[in-house]
Amino acid sequence: MIDVPKQLPRTSGTFSRTFGTVMLRMLGWRITGEFPQYGKFVAAVAPHTSNWDFFVAISVKLSLGIEIKFLGKxxxxxxxxxxxxxxxxxxxxxxSQAHGMVAQITDVFNRSDALILGIAPEGTRKKTAKWKTGFLHIAKSANVPVVPMALDYRNKQFVIMPTQHIQGDIEQELQRFCKLFDKEMAKYPQQVSGD
Structure with a gap:
């Protein structure tokens, strides 16, 4: 089991942690990598090509006992x-307005002592021309890092990658982020979004 820094927001349920651990074992998955020593960050989870991605990610969340927020209409x-x-x-x-949403989430980050916001950068499991940039705009506006997390179906690993700080042009940052993820990791590589 990987180390969960004390700065990360936690859940208290022993049952949910046990349930998540059992689910990961049943699915044959393991968690690799290290969490950053930050209490606030955007978790960018990719590649997203299957409904199974949700079950793997929620099993990881439960097994580690961490609290991860997500956005909803x-x-x-x-x-x-x-x-x-x-x-x-x-x-x-x-x-209704993209940058209005960024401002809303920036405000949530500013009001929180600890917050992990989980986002699938593609925005959908279907193939699209490019990833959405919202996760990068949020990180830059809220002055929090992004932690890329890969769903590696080849090796059945949920990989926590090194922390990335967003400083430059958003489109250039997006290109850099896409290169962190090998499309062959995906459950359905032919559905991976982007070039």
Missing amino acids: HSIFFGPIGWLLKKMGGIAVER
Whole structure:
């Protein structure tokens, strides 16, 4: 088991950690790499080509006992469903304007002592021309690093890669990020987005 720094936001459920660990073993996956010594960062998880990605990622989250937030359209956060989504780590955002969303999430980071925001940079499991840049805009605006995390189906490893700091032009940073992930890692390499 890898070391989880004390700065990271944690969950307290022993049952959920056991459940996540059992799920990873059943799926035949293991976790490699190291978490940064930061309490706030964007976790960019790729390549995303299958619904199985969610089950692997949620098993990793549960087994490590870490709290990871994710973004959801504000209109789905209502009643019992909204309560459940928030309990699972959902953050409701108004997505009518892209940079409005960046400002909303920057504010959430600024108000938090510790926060991991999990994002799939492709935005979908279907093949698209290029990755979305929102995760980089959020990191730059909130002045937090990005930790790339790879779903490596070849080796059945969830790989935590070295921390990246976003300083330059967003389009250039996006090209640099895409090169960190080998498309052959994906469950369906032919569906990997980008060039």
